[in-house]
Amino acid sequence: MNTAALIERESFVERSARARVSGLLDEGSMRELLDPFERLRSPWLGLQDIVTQADDGVVIARGTIDGTDVVCAAIEPAFQGGSMGEVGGAKIAGALELALEDARAGKPVVPVLLLETGGVRLQEANCGLAAIAEIHAAIVALRAHVPVVGVITGPVGCFGGMSIAAGLCSELIVTREARLGLNGPQVIEQEAGVDEFDSRDRPMIWSLTGGAQRHATGLTETLCNDDAQAIAVQITRAVAEPARALARTQEIDASLKRLRSIDPARRAEAGWVREAFKTEEFGTTGSSS
Amino acid sequence: MNDHPSQRGRTWLDALTDKAAPVDGYPASVRVVDAPLAGHSARYIAVVPDPDSAFVRARAGEVGLEQGWAIAQAVREVCAADRDSEDKRPIVAVIDVPSQAYGRSEEAFGIHQALAAAVEAYAQARAAGHPVIGLIVGKAMSGAFLAHGYQANRLIALDDDGVEVHAMGKQAAARVTQRTVEGVETLAKTITPMAYDIRSFDSLGLLYRLFRVENAQAPAPVDIESARTALADALADIADTRDLGSRLNPGRQASVEVRKRLRAQW
Numbered sequence: 078m079n080t081a082a083l084i085e086r087e088s089f090v091e092r093s094a095r096a097r098v099s100g101l102l103d104e105g106s107m108r109e110l111l112d113p114f115e116r117l118r119s120p121w122l123g124l125q126d127i128v129t130q131a132d133d134g135v136v137i138a139r140g141t142i143d144g145t146d147v148v149c150a151a152i153e154p155a156f157q158g159g160s161m162g163e164v165g166g167a168k169i170a171g172a173l174e175l176a177l178e179d180a181r182a183g184k185p186v187v188p189v190l191l192l193e194t195g196g197v198r199l200q201e202a203n204c205g206l207a208a209i210a211e212i213h214a215a216i217v218a219l220r221a222h223v224p225v226v227g228v229i230t231g232p233v234g235c236f237g238g239m240s241i242a243a244g245l246c247s248e249l250i251v252t253r254e255a256r257l258g259l260n261g262p263q264v265i266e267q268e269a270g271v272d273e274f275d276s277r278d279r280p281m282i283w284s285l286t287g288g289a290q291r292h293a294t295g296l297t298e299t300l301c302n303d304d305a306q307a308i309a310v311q312i313t314r315a316v317a318e319p320a321r322a323l324a325r326t327q328e329i330d331a332s333l334k335r336l337r338s339i340d341p342a343r344r345a346e347a348g349w350v351r352e353a354f355k356t357e358e359f360g361t362t363g364s365s366s
Numbered sequence: 367m368n369d370h371p372s373q374r375g376r377t378w379l380d381a382l383t384d385k386a387a388p389v390d391g392y393p394a395s396v397r398v399v400d401a402p403l404a405g406h407s408a409r410y411i412a413v414v415p416d417p418d419s420a421f422v423r424a425r426a427g428e429v430g431l432e433q434g435w436a437i438a439q440a441v442r443e444v445c446a447a448d449r450d451s452e453d454k455r456p457i458v459a460v461i462d463v464p465s466q467a468y469g470r471s472e473e474a475f476g477i478h479q480a481l482a483a484a485v486e487a488y489a490q491a492r493a494a495g496h497p498v499i500g501l502i503v504g505k506a507m508s509g510a511f512l513a514h515g516y517q518a519n520r521l522i523a524l525d526d527d528g529v530e531v532h533a534m535g536k537q538a539a540a541r542v543t544q545r546t547v548e549g550v551e552t553l554a555k556t557i558t559p560m561a562y563d564i565r566s567f568d569s570l571g572l573l574y575r576l577f578r579v580e581n582a583q584a585p586a587p588v589d590i591e592s593a594r595t596a597l598a599d600a601l602a603d604i605a606d607t608r609d610l611g612s613r614l615n616p617g618r619q620a621s622v623e624v625r626k627r628l629r630a631q632w
Contacts, residue, residue, distance in 0.1 A: 110631045111624065120620050121557055137628070163559070167624035174625070175632045197508070197533040199543050204559040204618060206508065206533045207572055210516040214610050217489040237533075238512050244482025259478040259509055260468050267538040268468040269423060285474045296476050326483040329442065332435045336475070341420045345474035353475070 087305040090231045090254055094136045094151035097191055101149065101309055102140035110137045111168055119162045121201045130156050135165035137172045139186070145316045146184075148172050151191035154233040160198030161239060166208025173215035180222035187316045188219060189226045190246065195261060196237015209238035216245045220323065224248060226315045229255040229288070230303060236261045247323060248315045249297035250308065251288035257296065258286040284347040294354040296325065371415035371426035374504035374528070374583065375462035379412040381590045382460070382501075382597075389440075395419055395427070396436040403456050404598035409444045411437060412460040413514055423469030429510035430467030434480025437514055441487035445494055454495040456601055459488070459515040462504030465535060466513070481513040488517035497604040499597055502564070503582065506531045519607060520574040520600040524593075526582035529564040536562075571617020574600050 089097060099107050111117055113131035122129045134156035138149045150169045152159045161169075169190070176186040197205035216225050227246030229235045234256030235243050243249055243257060251257065260268075262276035275281065284290060292300040299315070301308050339353050376397065383401035392398050395416035400409055415427045424430030429437075441457060448454050467477060492498045500506075500515030502523035511531065515521065523529055533539075540547045554561045558569055568576045575596050579589040603612075614622055 110628055115627065117620075117624060117627070121559060124557055125553060139632075163618065163620045164624055167618075167621040168628065170621075171625040171628040175629060195542075199534055199539050199560075200553075200557070201559050202533040202539070203531060203561075203567055203570060203572075204621070206512070206516075206531075207570065207613065207618070208621065210512055211610055211613075213485045213512065214489050214492075214517060217486050218493060218609075221493075238509055240478035241482045241485055241509065241512055244476075244479045245486055257478065258473045259466055259481065260473065261542075263541060264534070264538045265468045265470070265473070267541050268465070268535070269470075273423075273468075274470050274473075285470070291476075294476065296479055323486070325479055326438070326486045329435050329439050329483060332480065332483070333432070333439070336431055336435070339471075339475070341422070341471050343471075345471045347474075350474045 088303050089305040089308045090252065090303045092305065093155065094153035094191065098136055098138045098149045098151045100305055101142060101189070101312055102138065102147070103142060103144070106140035108139045110139065110172070117164050119164050119201065121163065121204070125200050127200060133162055133164035133168070134159065135168045137168050142316050143313045145187055147187045147189050147316055148176050149189045149191065152194045154193035157198055159194035159233045161194060161196065161205045161209060162198040162201040163204035163208060166205055166212065170208050170211035170215055173212060173219060177215055177219050180219060185223045187223045187226065189228065189312060189316060190242070191228050192235040192239055192243055193229070193231070193233040194235055194237070194239045195233060196239050206238060209242065212242050213245060216242060220247055220320060223320050224315060224318045226250070226312060228308065228312065229257055230308065231255045244325060245323070247321070248299065248318070250299040250301055250311050250315065251291060251297045252301055252303045253287060253289050254303055255288035256283065256286045257288070257291050285345060285350070290347050290350070293351050372462055372464065372504050373415070375412040375427060375460050376414040377583070378501070378503040378585065378593070379410055379460045381585050382593060383410055392436050392440065393432045395424065396433055396440065398440045403458060404601055406456055408456040408458055409440065410458045410460055411440050413437070413463050421467065421471065423472060424467040427463060428465050428467040429463050429481065429513050430472055431475055431477050431480045434477065434484045434513055438483035438487040441491050445491050445496065448496070454497070456497040456499065457491055458597060459498070459500045459518060461500055461502045461506045461511065461515040463507060463510035463514055464505045465507045466509035481509055484513040485517055492517060492519055493608055495608065497601050499600045501593065501597065502529055502531065504528060507535070508533050519604045520612065521572060522575045522577070522596045522600055523564050523568070523573055524582050525564065525576045525578045527563070528582055530562040531564060531567040532562045569617060571615040572613050574603060574612065
């Protein structure tokens with residue numbers, strides 16, 4: 078890439094949730110639902126002397142992308158680590174449920190999920206977990222009608238129950254800066270010890286859970302630079318795809334076979350993991366089989 | 367590492383199925399049993415401890431890589447077998463899962479995708495008309511619960527001190543929220559969704575039924591009867607419904623309010 082192009086390039090990672098959404102939607106088409114002036118705040122954070130936010134860190138907007146009706150749900154990475162509380166969770170689940178009603182009525186609305194989240198907001202634990210189960214249910218139901226597009230770019234990455242939501246999306250678009258994993262590094266270190274997982278070892282963490290590795294192992298479909306325009310191009314393509322069954326969750330036999338073929342006692346390294354995913358056909362690695 | 371993992375899942379699975387033999391072809395940690403439920407044939411699934419598992423982080427009943435994929439297999443097997451049948455077999459998730467598996471290999475080999483496979487299998491079974499019931503007999507924690515039970519049409523639970531639902535264990539929750547364990551426990555007393563006990567969870571309106579038992583560890587015949595009644599009632603209550611709508615009620619006021627306003631602006 079030449080210097081001029083690099084200077085022109087705009088980061089997606091550095092944008093707020095609202096700026097990410099407005100940059101994706103067709104000019105003049107954005108209509109935010111439950112915007113900050115609705116003052117739908119977390120009912121639980123204030124009780125714990127934690128500052129609330131008037132949109133609870135989630136932006137829901139309807140609009141079009143190159144003419145396709147979409148609903149964007151974007152999690153704000155700068156508020157409480159993008160964690161899912163009751164209100165933010167209900168905004169995403171509720172939007173997906175309404176999109177499902179429309180899809181069933183023959184008016185397809187394609188969900189685009191911008192996932193920057195540590196998972197459940199622990200200050201609202203069981204309300205967040207319940208909302209995430211509802212988000213899962215809605216994604217699976219929607220996929221029978223429309224593609225559900227997931228985007229993880231960083232800076233937070235996508236963890237906890239929301240990493241499962243990512244695993245349910247029709248297509249996942251990630252950057253090298255993104256991370257995708259069930260358990261965050263601190264939690265693994267706390268539960269399993271620093272020898273198992275050193276939460277300060279950032280190169281190791283990205284080598285195993287970073288966007289490039291997830292793409293190389295077929296756990297995401299699209300790897301993109303942190304370039305707002307390039308990411309928009311990929312999202313525009315993805316929302317126009319037809320609905321289809323998801324290979325990533327259907328490869329049960331191949332996945333169990335892989336687990337039986339590896340030595341779980343061996344310390345996982347990126348290269349070995351890539352090899353293990355290559356040894357048999359796995360639907361999403363790009364092979365035509 | 368847990369030296370004495372809970373056997374509640376195994377115990378209740380055996381009790382409800384009259385110790386019927388498990389279906390072959392599953393790892394020792396995922397017990398799959400076909401047995402009657404209220405006059406229907408049904409499939410019961412439990413994740414149980416396996417001290418010999420090659421995956422050391424998933425020996426105490428955690429939901430790990432193998433368990434996620436094996437649950438998906440157990441659920442999909444029933445869906446495939448009943449595909450052309452009007453009569454869709456009920457599926458009962460017997461739930462006692464202390465956590466998901468926390469480990470380096472787990473993350474490296476995509477535990478989130480294994481759990482997604484389990485979630486999708488349950489959700490698609492429910493959508494296809496299989497009544498799915500989650501029976502919580504011990505711990506229902508975090509990602510493990512999402513993968514094994516939280517997609518059920520109805521959740522029922524034993525009213526017992528050893529029955530807990532939460533998003534994270536206390537130690538880790540304290541670290542992530544930069545509190546002490548005592549601080550987490552104090553807040554759990556006043557902030558309903560932060561509590562671990564099943565009665566607090568019930569007050570969020572997420573359970574179809576909470577029922578008392580004399581002995582949750584070693585159920586008496588009357589306890590097993592209570593569980594069977596609760597399962598049968600849940601089955602009848604599901605009837606033709608296929609979504610999770612029954613969970614939305616005044617127990618979670620904000621969740622209801624958000625949806626109401628969202629619909630108005632949609």
